[in-house]
Amino acid sequence: MTITTENPLVKIEGLHKFYGHHHVLRGIDLTVNQGEVSVVIGPSGSGKSTMLRCVNLLETISAGRISVGGSLIGYREVNGRLHDLKTKEIAAQRREIGMVFQRFNLFPHKTALQNVMEAPVQVKGQSKDVARKRALELLDRVGLADRAGHYPSQLSGGQQQRVAIARALAMDPELMLFDEPTSALDPELVGDVLNVMKDLAKSGMTMIVVTHEIGFAREVGDRLTFMDGGVVVESGDPREVLANPQHARTKEFLSRVL
Amino acid sequence: MKRAPEHAAPVLNKPVPVRHPGRWISAVIILGFLAVFLQSLVTNRNFRWDIVGTYILDVKVVQGVGWTLILTVGSMVLAIVLAILLAFMRQSENPVFRWSSWVWVWFFRGTPVYTQLVFWGLISVLYPKISAGVPFGPELFSVDTSTIITATVAAILGLGLNESAYLAEIFRAGLKSVDRGQMEAAEALGMGKTKIMWRIILPQAMRVIVPPTGNETIGMLKTTSLVLAVPFTLDLTFATNTLANRTYLPVPLLIVAAIWYLVITSILMVGQHFIEAYYGKGVDNLAPAAINPAAARASAAVAPSADAEPALKMDPEEEAK
Numbered sequence: 417m418t419i420t421t422e423n424p425l426v427k428i429e430g431l432h433k434f435y436g437h438h439h440v441l442r443g444i445d446l447t448v449n450q451g452e453v454s455v456v457i458g459p460s461g462s463g464k465s466t467m468l469r470c471v472n473l474l475e476t477i478s479a480g481r482i483s484v485g486g487s488l489i490g491y492r493e494v495n496g497r498l499h500d501l502k503t504k505e506i507a508a509q510r511r512e513i514g515m516v517f518q519r520f521n522l523f524p525h526k527t528a529l530q531n532v533m534e535a536p537v538q539v540k541g542q543s544k545d546v547a548r549k550r551a552l553e554l555l556d557r558v559g560l561a562d563r564a565g566h567y568p569s570q571l572s573g574g575q576q577q578r579v580a581i582a583r584a585l586a587m588d589p590e591l592m593l594f595d596e597p598t599s600a601l602d603p604e605l606v607g608d609v610l611n612v613m614k615d616l617a618k619s620g621m622t623m624i625v626v627t628h629e630i631g632f633a634r635e636v637g638d639r640l641t642f643m644d645g646g647v648v649v650e651s652g653d654p655r656e657v658l659a660n661p662q663h664a665r666t667k668e669f670l671s672r673v674l
Numbered sequence: 675m676k677r678a679p680e681h682a683a684p685v686l687n688k689p690v691p692v693r694h695p696g697r698w699i700s701a702v703i704i705l706g707f708l709a710v711f712l713q714s715l716v717t718n719r720n721f722r723w724d725i726v727g728t729y730i731l732d733v734k735v736v737q738g739v740g741w742t743l744i745l746t747v748g749s750m751v752l753a754i755v756l757a758i759l760l761a762f763m764r765q766s767e768n769p770v771f772r773w774s775s776w777v778w779v780w781f782f783r784g785t786p787v788y789t790q791l792v793f794w795g796l797i798s799v800l801y802p803k804i805s806a807g808v809p810f811g812p813e814l815f816s817v818d819t820s821t822i823i824t825a826t827v828a829a830i831l832g833l834g835l836n837e838s839a840y841l842a843e844i845f846r847a848g849l850k851s852v853d854r855g856q857m858e859a860a861e862a863l864g865m866g867k868t869k870i871m872w873r874i875i876l877p878q879a880m881r882v883i884v885p886p887t888g889n890e891t892i893g894m895l896k897t898t899s900l901v902l903a904v905p906f907t908l909d910l911t912f913a914t915n916t917l918a919n920r921t922y923l924p925v926p927l928l929i930v931a932a933i934w935y936l937v938i939t940s941i942l943m944v945g946q947h948f949i950e951a952y953y954g955k956g957v958d959n960l961a962p963a964a965i966n967p968a969a970a971r972a973s974a975a976v977a978p979s980a981d982a983e984p985a986l987k988m989d990p991e992e993e994a995k
Contacts, residue, residue, distance in 0.1 A: 472862055474858050474861065474862065503866070503867060504866060507861070507864045507865065507866050508864065509864075510861060510862055510863070510864040511863070511864030513862070514862075515859075515862035517855060517858070517859060517862075519855055521853075521855035521856060521858065521859035522859070523856065523859070523860075523874055523878075524878065524956045524957055525877050525878055525953075525955060525956040525957070526956065527956075534863070534865075534873070535863035535864065535865060538865060538869050538873060539863060539864050539865055539866075539869075567955070567956035567957075567960060568956065569956060569957060569960065570960060580859075583863070584862075584863070587863060587864065
């Protein structure tokens with residue numbers, strides 16, 4: 417840990433991803449500092465979700481390196497050669513990285529409370545009492561203390577997504593990944609989820625947010641990255657990029673979404 | 675949709691319903707057939723209901739029911755355990771497991787259960803002794819096969835191994851029916867493969883697995899009547915057949931057997947209903963709390979940590995105001 421303002425938590429270097437012959441990511445470099453909110457935008461098919469999913473190894477890394485908190489994700493490097501990590505070691509890395517999905521992916525056979533308690537009890541071995549107390553605090557923090565006993569199917573999309581955020585926070589991650597967290601929501605429910613994310617950002621959480629919410633990027637983002645065709649086209653301060661995009665593709669994209 | 679109180683209550687529509695003469699005609703025809711059939715049950719003396727009454731609670735018959743239940747439960751338990759293992763193996767990243775599971779299903783599904791039962795009955799002829807030791811090396815211990823593979827064990831093995839192949843496919847279909855996002859969400863939380871399978875995937879798959887497995891259990895109840903191939907001679911069908919041959923009255927004893935099979939099937943169906951309700955929780959079965967906005971707001975107002983730690987309070991609904 418160096419005592420400078422530049423304190424990278426996540427470093428993505430030369431990331432490539434192939435699906436068969438399909439070259440989805442074509443050399444991505446991205447650094448996210450501790451406590452920073454890094455927002456990634458771009459047209460669908462630009463590879464932004466794939467990049468995010470590589471960070472916690474939901475996708476394998478075809479080429480390049482990703483490190484979180486100084487440790488290489490998915491590999492061990494011995495004498496310049498990469499060795500795959502074991503499933504258990506990968507699981508240990510994922511515990512430090514929370515993920516929120518576009519389609520929530522709550523466990524439908526468990527109540528909101530049980531969803532939030534599941535990983536602390538089963539993965540961290542917390543006692544049920546401790547995990548329950550913490551889960552209720554987190555549900556309260558996302559404004560859903562009164563919905564603890566509800567099953568996901570009894571909650572609105574916005575409520576489900578807030579439970580999903582609480583579920584990820586229950587593992588006390590050092591990094592949160594958001595994969596289009598509001599894209600599957602009705603317009604009037606988007607605000608609740610964004611507010612929870614804003615408060616999380618204020619509390620100092622390091623976040624990578626793939627989204628179409630330009631307003632969120634402008635208001636909360638510390639850095640905005642525009643991706644297209646599997647490459648980073650432009651990256652910088654969100655206010656500057658949005659007000660004064662340097663590349664034609666960024667201009668064209670923004671003109672369509674703003 | 676409640677209207678404002680100042681409006682008068684709406685006049686409800688009372689349309690003339692569409693007539694369904696077909697329903698009445700079909701009801702008359704089917705009831706007619708039913709009446710003729712019921713009349714024949716009562717008047718046709720060849721049914722010999724008195725004999726049915728004599729033998730329905732005969733010791734041999736009731737014991738036969740007990741053995742049939744033992745065979746059904748024993749072979750289904752064996753089959754379910756094997757099927758879970760086979761289904762997990764089929765999904766494994768280990769190609770040896772995937773291949774072994776496929777071959778098992780191919781073999782036990784591809785040969786008749788009758789043949790397999792005869793084979794298990796003859797196992798002590800094929801392998802008179804079971805011994806453990808090093809292949810081509812010294813022998814550690816040895817027992818007579820017939821003392822381990824009794825007729826009961828042979829019957830349960832024969833039925834259970836055959837059934838495991840069918841159930842493995844049902845379990846595989848169930849596991850595949852669970853959305854991929856569930857696996858990803860659990861993986862993202864850092865859960866291990868075994869915990870993901872037992873705690874996240876399998877409980878959800880059970881919704882899909884239980885109905886066809888109930889079907890298979892009821893099928894198994896009747897398939898136990900094939901165990902005379904072993905030969906196993908204590909089950910319900912064998913018991914009633916023996917009595918029928920002794921009394922020269924096959925029809926009433928077939929009815930005795932049929933009544934018992936129907937009774938057990940009905941009990942199994944009740945059990946299946948409760949198992950389905952259990953695994954349907956959160957999806958088909960939303961028992962605990964229907965959303966009641968007034969009660970919810972009241973309990974939110976007294977939520978403990980909200981007051982204790984105001985800094986943590988982040989109710990977006992409030993912030994929006």
